[in-house]
Amino acid sequence: MTDLRTLLDEREINQTLSRMTRILDKRDWDSLDTVFAEDLTFDYGRGERAGIKEMREEVSGFLAHCGPTLHLLGSGLIEIDGDTARTEVYVLARHQGGGKRSHLYFDATGPWIDRWERRASGWRIVRRDISLNVLQGDPAALGSDALPQAMAE
Numbered sequence: 001m002t003d004l005r006t007l008l009d010e011r012e013i014n015q016t017l018s019r020m021t022r023i024l025d026k027r028d029w030d031s032l033d034t035v036f037a038e039d040l041t042f043d044y045g046r047g048e049r050a051g052i053k054e055m056r057e058e059v060s061g062f063l064a065h066c067g068p069t070l071h072l073l074g075s076g077l078i079e080i081d082g083d084t085a086r087t088e089v090y091v092l093a094r095h096q097g098g099g100k101r102s103h104l105y106f107d108a109t110g111p112w113i114d115r116w117e118r119r120a121s122g123w124r125i126v127r128r129d130i131s132l133n134v135l136q137g138d139p140a141a142l143g144s145d146a147l148p149q150a151m152a153e
Contacts, residue, residue, distance in 0.1 A: 006080055009080050009085070009118075009123065010078050010080065012122060012123050013078055013080075013085060013087060013116060013123050014076065014078070016034070016035055016122070016123055016124075016125075017035075017073055017076065017087065017089060017112075017114075018073065019031070019034060019035060020035045020071075021071040021072070021073060023035065024059060024063065024069060024071050024093075025068075025069050025070060025071055027060070027063060029056050029059070029060050032052060032055055032056055032059075033052055034121075035124065035125055036052055036055055036124060036125045036126075036128075037052075037117065037119060037124040037125065037126045038051070038052050039051070039126065040052065040055060040124075040125060040126050040127060040128065041126070041127050041128075042054075042055060042058070042127065042128040042129070042130075043128075043129050043130070044058055044059075044062075044128075044130050045130060045131075045132060046058075062142060063095075063142075064143065065098060065142065065143020066095045066096065066097060066098050066101075066106075066141055066142045066143055067095075067096040067097055067098035067099070067101070067102055067141075068096045069093065069094060069095050069096070070093075070094045071091060071092070071093045071094075072091070072092045072093075072094075073089050073090065073091055073112075074089070074090050074092075075089065075090045076088070076089035076090075077089070083117060083118040084115070084116060084117055084118070085115070085116040085117075085123065086113075086114070086115055086116070087112075087113070087114045087116065088111050088112070088113050088114075089111065089112050089114075090109070090110070090111055091108075091109065091110060091111065091112050091130075092107065092108075092109045093107065093108045093109070094106075094107050095107070095108070095137075095141050095142055096141060097138075097140065097141035097142075097143075098143070101140055101141055101143070104137065104138045104140055104141035105137045105138070105141050106135070106136070106137040106138055106139050106140075106141040106142055107134070107135070107136045107137050108132050108134075108135055109132065109133055109134040109135075110130060110131045110132040110133040110134070111130070111131055111133075112128060112129075112130055113128070113129045113130075113131070114127065114128050114129075115127035
């Protein structure tokens with residue numbers, strides 16, 4: 001039987017994941033620290049990186065030249081072990097081109113796999129890995145001619 005603490009932890013982690021989608025879609029880069037730990041490590045398919053500043057550069061760089069986006073989450077799994085957790089959630093990220101590219105779209109789908117720690121400020125992601133399974137549309141919607149090779153494989 002699941003205890004109340006675990007249910008509350010799962011709820012907080014789910015809320016934090018949902019907050020992340022809104023941060024991305026609103027380009028609210030200053031709020032990334034409400035999701036990620038300062039000392040996080042991550043790989044978005046372009047190699048290992050570390051730190052909240054690097055995360056801010058990574059995600060803002062992807063979205064800087066495209067138009068509206070919509071990040072949808074589904075089929076989430078949460079495993080909690082005391083003050084640590086692991087989540088795997090499927091993501092569908094729709095990107096529409098901006099300006100003269102507004103007729104273009106690019107979809108990226110795959111799991112966000114995260115490791116979490118309970119910190120004084122709440123649950124924070126300390127490790128994120130993204131593995132994109134399906135890429136569809138025109139990468140030029142992102143404002144570039146192609147995705148990094150590692151993401152396209």
